[in-house]
Amino acid sequence: SGKSRPMRILQYVQNTAVQGDANSVISAVDSYCANVEWAMNVGDKKGEILDAVVLDVRPRWVLELGTYCGYSTMRIARLLPPGARLITLEMNHHYAQVAKQILGHAGLDSQVDLLVGASSALIPQLKKKFDMDKFDLVFIDHWKTSYLPDTKLLEECDLLASGTVLLADNVTCPGAPEYLHYVRNSPRYKSLYFPSQLEYLRVEDGMEKSVFLG
Numbered sequence: 001s002g003k004s005r006p007m008r009i010l011q012y013v014q015n016t017a018v019q020g021d022a023n024s025v026i027s028a029v030d031s032y033c034a035n036v037e038w039a040m041n042v043g044d045k046k047g048e049i050l051d052a053v054v055l056d057v058r059p060r061w062v063l064e065l066g067t068y069c070g071y072s073t074m075r076i077a078r079l080l081p082p083g084a085r086l087i088t089l090e091m092n093h094h095y096a097q098v099a100k101q102i103l104g105h106a107g108l109d110s111q112v113d114l115l116v117g118a119s120s121a122l123i124p125q126l127k128k129k130f131d132m133d134k135f136d137l138v139f140i141d142h143w144k145t146s147y148l149p150d151t152k153l154l155e156e157c158d159l160l161a162s163g164t165v166l167l168a169d170n171v172t173c174p175g176a177p178e179y180l181h182y183v184r185n186s187p188r189y190k191s192l193y194f195p196s197q198l199e200y201l202r203v204e205d206g207m208e209k210s211v212f213l214g
């Protein structure tokens with residue numbers, strides 16, 4: 001049952017995870033997607049790399065591009081210091097609707113602002129909308145062809161500070177070649193590749209961590 005894959009994931013979470021326990025919601029999504037049907041969450045292996053970066057940066061302001069069902073949103077939000085905020089942008093209304101409910105089940109909706117719309121239209125509005133200046137961490141996991149234009153837009157909107165960390169999913173599979181070339185060759189970034197595997201599969205993937213140098 002459940003008309004869509006995100007809906008089926010939500011139903012499984014509602015039926016098996018402990019309300020208010022983010023780790024049990026994360027585990028429920030991982031067991032469903034590893035054993036019942038694959039879905040494009042960052043997953044548990046790359047999720048540990050994401051966790052390590054969040055804990056290292058201790059960000060006050062986080063931007064996520066691409067919410068999907070809210071899996072990485074939860075991984076980030078559960079590790080944020082008190083008072084920190086995570087803004088996540090999702091183009092697809094249905095994904096956003098499901099993500100809101102999954103975040104609610106995890107009890108993490110107070111740290112998270114989920115906006116629905118095109119990242120290219122929303123990014124220029126963020127400073128004013130949230131009375132903020134720079135992001136400390138950006139997790140990039142939306143349309144792979146949008147990684148580079150949106151990174152340039154973040155620069156143009158003066159949303160990156162010296163030291164801001166960009167962490168990009170899927171730079172090997174499906175791949176983001178233009179983005180990789182840019183961050184690895186621009187003098188304005190120090191970039192490092194973290195090899196891993198595509199979520200729930202024995203296929204190579206990896207994440208690129210790029211520090212903006214100002």
Ligand SMILES: O=C(NCCO)c1cc(-c2ccc(F)cc2)cc(O)c1O
Nearest residue numbers: 040041042066141142143169170173174
């Ligand atoms: O498109 C993606 N995300 C944006 C959604 O609006 C995405 C795709 C895949 C993937 C798909 C199909 C395949 F064969 C391999 C990988 C994986 C991911 O982690 C992703 O984030």
Ligand SMILES: [Mg+2]
Nearest residue numbers: 042141169170
């Ligand atoms: Mg991804």
